[in-house]
Amino acid sequence: MVVELISVGTELLLGNIVNTNAAFLAERCAALGLSCYYQTVVGDNPGRLLETIRTGLSRADLLILTGGLGPTGDDLTKETAAQAFDLPLHMDEHSLERIEAYFRERRIAMTENNRKQAMAPEGAIVVDNDNGTAPGLILEKDGKRMILLPGPPNECRPMFEKSIAPYLRELSGTVIFSRTVKICGQGESGVESRIKDLEQLENPTVAPYAKSGEVHLRVTARAADEKEAKKLIKPVVKELKNRFGSDIYTTQEDVTLEGSVAELLLANGLSVSTIESCTGGLLAGRLVNVPGVSEVFKSGYITYSNKAKRRIAGVKKSTLEKYGAVSGQTACEMAKGCAQQAKADVAISVTGIAGPDGGSAEKPVGLVYMACSVCGTVQVKEFRFQGNRAKIRESAVSAALTLMRQCILAYYSEKTFGK
Amino acid sequence: MVVELISVGTELLLGNIVNTNAAFLAERCAALGLSCYYQTVVGDNPGRLLETIRTGLSRADLLILTGGLGPTGDDLTKETAAQAFDLPLHMDEHSLERIEAYFRERRIAMTENNRKQAMAPEGAIVVDNDNGTAPGLILEKDGKRMILLPGPPNECRPMFEKSIAPYLRELSGTVIFSRTVKICGQGESGVESRIKDLEQLENPTVAPYAKSGEVHLRVTARAADEKEAKKLIKPVVKELKNRFGSDIYTTQEDVTLEGSVAELLLANGLSVSTIESCTGGLLAGRLVNVPGVSEVFKSGYITYSNKAKRRIAGVKKSTLEKYGAVSGQTACEMAKGCAQQAKADVAISVTGIAGPDGGSAEKPVGLVYMACSVCGTVQVKEFRFQGNRAKIRESAVSAALTLMRQCILAYYSEKTFGK
Numbered sequence: 001m002v003v004e005l006i007s008v009g010t011e012l013l014l015g016n017i018v019n020t021n022a023a024f025l026a027e028r029c030a031a032l033g034l035s036c037y038y039q040t041v042v043g044d045n046p047g048r049l050l051e052t053i054r055t056g057l058s059r060a061d062l063l064i065l066t067g068g069l070g071p072t073g074d075d076l077t078k079e080t081a082a083q084a085f086d087l088p089l090h091m092d093e094h095s096l097e098r099i100e101a102y103f104r105e106r107r108i109a110m111t112e113n114n115r116k117q118a119m120a121p122e123g124a125i126v127v128d129n130d131n132g133t134a135p136g137l138i139l140e141k142d143g144k145r146m147i148l149l150p151g152p153p154n155e156c157r158p159m160f161e162k163s164i165a166p167y168l169r170e171l172s173g174t175v176i177f178s179r180t181v182k183i184c185g186q187g188e189s190g191v192e193s194r195i196k197d198l199e200q201l202e203n204p205t206v207a208p209y210a211k212s213g214e215v216h217l218r219v220t221a222r223a224a225d226e227k228e229a230k231k232l233i234k235p236v237v238k239e240l241k242n243r244f245g246s247d248i249y250t251t252q253e254d255v256t257l258e259g260s261v262a263e264l265l266l267a268n269g270l271s272v273s274t275i276e277s278c279t280g281g282l283l284a285g286r287l288v289n290v291p292g293v294s295e296v297f298k299s300g301y302i303t304y305s306n307k308a309k310r311r312i313a314g315v316k317k318s319t320l321e322k323y324g325a326v327s328g329q330t331a332c333e334m335a336k337g338c339a340q341q342a343k344a345d346v347a348i349s350v351t352g353i354a355g356p357d358g359g360s361a362e363k364p365v366g367l368v369y370m371a372c373s374v375c376g377t378v379q380v381k382e383f384r385f386q387g388n389r390a391k392i393r394e395s396a397v398s399a400a401l402t403l404m405r406q407c408i409l410a411y412y413s414e415k416t417f418g419k
Numbered sequence: 420m421v422v423e424l425i426s427v428g429t430e431l432l433l434g435n436i437v438n439t440n441a442a443f444l445a446e447r448c449a450a451l452g453l454s455c456y457y458q459t460v461v462g463d464n465p466g467r468l469l470e471t472i473r474t475g476l477s478r479a480d481l482l483i484l485t486g487g488l489g490p491t492g493d494d495l496t497k498e499t500a501a502q503a504f505d506l507p508l509h510m511d512e513h514s515l516e517r518i519e520a521y522f523r524e525r526r527i528a529m530t531e532n533n534r535k536q537a538m539a540p541e542g543a544i545v546v547d548n549d550n551g552t553a554p555g556l557i558l559e560k561d562g563k564r565m566i567l568l569p570g571p572p573n574e575c576r577p578m579f580e581k582s583i584a585p586y587l588r589e590l591s592g593t594v595i596f597s598r599t600v601k602i603c604g605q606g607e608s609g610v611e612s613r614i615k616d617l618e619q620l621e622n623p624t625v626a627p628y629a630k631s632g633e634v635h636l637r638v639t640a641r642a643a644d645e646k647e648a649k650k651l652i653k654p655v656v657k658e659l660k661n662r663f664g665s666d667i668y669t670t671q672e673d674v675t676l677e678g679s680v681a682e683l684l685l686a687n688g689l690s691v692s693t694i695e696s697c698t699g700g701l702l703a704g705r706l707v708n709v710p711g712v713s714e715v716f717k718s719g720y721i722t723y724s725n726k727a728k729r730r731i732a733g734v735k736k737s738t739l740e741k742y743g744a745v746s747g748q749t750a751c752e753m754a755k756g757c758a759q760q761a762k763a764d765v766a767i768s769v770t771g772i773a774g775p776d777g778g779s780a781e782k783p784v785g786l787v788y789m790a791c792s793v794c795g796t797v798q799v800k801e802f803r804f805q806g807n808r809a810k811i812r813e814s815a816v817s818a819a820l821t822l823m824r825q826c827i828l829a830y831y832s833e834k835t836f837g838k
Contacts, residue, residue: 281707
C-alpha cells in the first residue's frame with residue numbers, strides 16, 4: 001500500500017516551525033510496511049490544498065493529512081478533503097458532546113466556532129482526540145482513503161499510536177511487527193559494515209537509524225499474524241545480539257540510553273553523581289530526563305574553572321599545572337573527588353575543549369577526557385569529537401552515558417568472575 | 420518571486436531524519452520576501468525527482484533543491500536537474516581542485532566517485548562549499564532557476580547565508596531587510612494582542628515567531644536599497660521598544676537569550692552560579708552554550724535530593740520540613756547558599772515538580788519556584804508551567820534566564836536611581 005503525507009499549515013511554509021510530524025509519521029508508516037514516495041507541505045489555502053490532495057490521490061492509495069483542523073476560519077483541511085471526495089458535512093453529535101465536555105471540565109467558555117470542529121464528512125470514521133478538541137477523521141471512497149489528523153504533535157502522535165496504527169495494520173491484512181535493537185558506543189559506519197549481509201534480508205528487513213552517539217537497528221517482519229512475525233524477527237535479533245553483545249543497551253522501543261543507565265543504577269542500588277566541565281550540566285540534565293532517577297541521583301556539580309575543580313572535587317594544583325584541566329589525570333581526580341563529595345557509588349567526570357576557542361595543536365577542539373568511578377574502580381577515556389560547540393557537547397553527553405554503562409557492567413562482571 | 424523547496428533523500432521519506440533544512444530555508448526565503456506555496460520531499464529516485472522538478476517549475480520561478488549531491492550512485496539530484504533543463508554535464512576544474520585539496524589536507528585518500536562531485540551542468544554558477552566536498556549550483560533556463568544545495572545542514576546553511584542569500588537579494592532587484600526584536604518573559608498571545616495594529620502594516624511587515632519562553636518579532640521592509648529599507652524599519656522597531664521596553668533583550672539576529680544574560684554578566688563583571696533541582700543541569704548547560712562564559716561562570720550545582728540541598732546550599736532542615744522542597748522559601752535559601760558556596764555575585768535557584776509523578780492538589784506538576792540573588796538582593800518567583808516533563812523543564816530554563824536578566828537590570832536601576 002502506498003501512502004503520501006500532506007502537512008497543512010502556513011506556519012510550516014514560513015519556516016516558523018519544523019515539520020517533526022512528517023518525520024514521526026514517515027517512520028511509523030515505514031515500520032507498518034507502507035511505502036511512501038512523497039511528502040508535501042502546503043499552506044492553509046483551499047485551492048492549493050485541493051490540488052495537492054488530487055495529485056496525491058492520483059499516485060497513492062492513502063493520504064495522511066495533518067493540520068488545519070482547528071476552530072478558526074483558516075482551518076479548512078476537513079472541508080477541502082470532503083470536497084475532494086464530494087462528501088457533505090454533518091454535525092457529529094458524539095464529537096460535539098466530547099468538545100462540550102472538554103470545555104466544561106476546564107471551565108472555559110466554548111465559542112461558536114468550536115462547534116465547527118464537531119462537523120464530519122458523511123460516512124467518515126470519527127477518531128476521538130484525547131488531548132484536544134479536533135477529532136481525527138478517516139474518509140474512504142472508491143478504494144482511496146484519507147486520514148486527517150490534528151497538527152499539534154501532542155495530539156497527532158497519541159492519536160496515531162492509539163487509533164490509526166491499529167487501523168492501518170488491520171487494513172493491510174498482514175501484520176507488520178518490528179523491534180528496535182539499540183546500540184551505543186559504536187559509530188554508524190562501523191555498525192553498518194557489520195550488518196551488510198543482514199541489510200539484504202527481505203523479511204524481516206534490517207534498517208539502521210543513526211541517533212546522536214547511538215545506532216538503532218530496526219528489524220521489521222511482515223506476516224499473517226503477530227506470532228508468526230515475532231518468529232521471523234527472533235533469530236535476527238539473536239544474531240544481532242551475537243554480533244554486538246553488550247553494546248546493545250536495549251531492544252525495547254521506549255527505553256532511552258539515559259533510561260537504561262538509570263535502570264542499571266536502580267537495579268544495583270548504586271547512587272550516582274556527575275561532575276562536568278565542557279558539557280556544563282547537560283549530562284546531569286539528560287539523566288534527569290528519566291522520571292524516578294531521584295532515587296539514585298542526589299547531586300551533581302559543574303566545575304567550569306580550575307578553582308572550582310580544586311574547591312569542589314579536590315583536584316590537586318600540581319595535577320592542573322602539570323597536565324592541564326583537559327587531561328586524563330584531571331578527569332580521574334574529578335571523578336574521585338566527586339564520588340567522595342557526593343558520597344556516590346558511581347561518579348563520572350567530563351572535561352574537554354568544546355570550542356570554538358581554546359584549542360591548540362596538542363589539544364585540539366573536540367578533545368574530551370572522561371573518567372568513571374564505580375565503587376572506587378576508576379576508568380579514564382580519551383575522545384576526539386567532531387563538529388561545532390553544540391555537537392561536541394552533545395556527543396560528549398552520549399559518550400559519557402555509554403562509558404558509565406560500560407564501567408558498571410565491567411565492575412559487576414569482574415566481581416562475578418573474579419580477577 | 421515564487422520559490423518552491425524540494426528536499427531530496429530517502430532518509431527523509433523514511434523519517435530517519437527531521438527536515439530542519441526546509442524550516443531554515445523557508446524562514447530565510449520569507450525574510451528575503453520570496454513567496455513559497457509548496458515544499459516537497461522526494462526520495463533518491465530519478466523518475467519521481469524529475470516529475471517533482473517539472474511540477475515545481477510549472478508553478479514557481481525558482482526551485483531550491485537540497486540533498487542528493489553526494490558522491491555515491493544514489494545521489495542524482497544534479498544529473499536530474501540538468502536533465503530537466505536539458506544541459507550536459509562537464510568537469511568543473513575549479514571544483515575538482517578544491518575537492519582534491521580537501522582530501523589532501525585531511526590526509527584521506529580520494530576515491531574516484533568523489534570526482535563526480537566536481538561535474539557541473541553547462542552554464543551553471545558553481546558555489547564553493549567551505550564545509551564539505553559537494554559544491555552548490557545555480558542553473559538558469561528560460562527565466563526559471565534551480566538552486567542545488569548539499570543536504571547536510573552544516574554545509575547547506577553556511578552556503579545559503581554566504582552565497583545564495585546575496586544572489587537572491589540581487590535577483591529580486593529590491594532589497595529585503597529585516598530586524599528581529601526578541602522579547603522574553605511574555606507569552607505569545609500577550610505579545611500578539613499588543614501588536615494587532617502593527618501586524619496590519621504592509622511595508623515593513625511585522626510577524627511574530629514563538630520560541631520556547633520567548634517571542635521574536637520580525638520586522639521586514641522591502642525597498643530600493645538597504646538605506647531606504649532601514650529607514651522604513653526604524654520607526655517600527657522604535658515603537659516596539661516603546662511598547663515592550665526592557666522585555667526586549669536584543670534586536671540582533673545572532674544574540675540568544677543566554678548570550679544576552681552572559682553579556683550582561685560580563686559587562687558588569689558579575690560572576691554567576693546556578694543551583695538546580697528539577698531542571699537538573701539544563702540551565703547551566705544552556706549558559707555554557709555561550710563561548711567565553713567561563714569568564715563569569717565558574718561552578719554550578721545540581722541538588723536533586725533534600726540532603727544535597729542541605730549539604731551543598733545549607734538549606735535549613737526546618738525550612739524543608741515546614742515549606743517543602745518545592746517552595747519559595749527553599750528556593751530562596753538555595754540561591755543564598757549557592758552564592759556563598761560559589762562566591763558568586765549572581766546565583767539562581769530552580770526547584771519544582773516536572774512530573775509525571777510527585778504532583779498534588781496543592782502543589783501540582785508544573786509548579787516551579789525560582790530565586791535569583793544579585794549581590795545579596797534576592798527575588799523569589801512562582802511559575803506554573805504546562806506540558807510534559809521535558810516541556811516543563813525547558814520552559815523553566817527559559818524563565819530562569821529571563822528572571823536573571825530582570826533581577827540584574829533591576830539591581831542596577833535601583834542602584835542608579837536610589838531606593
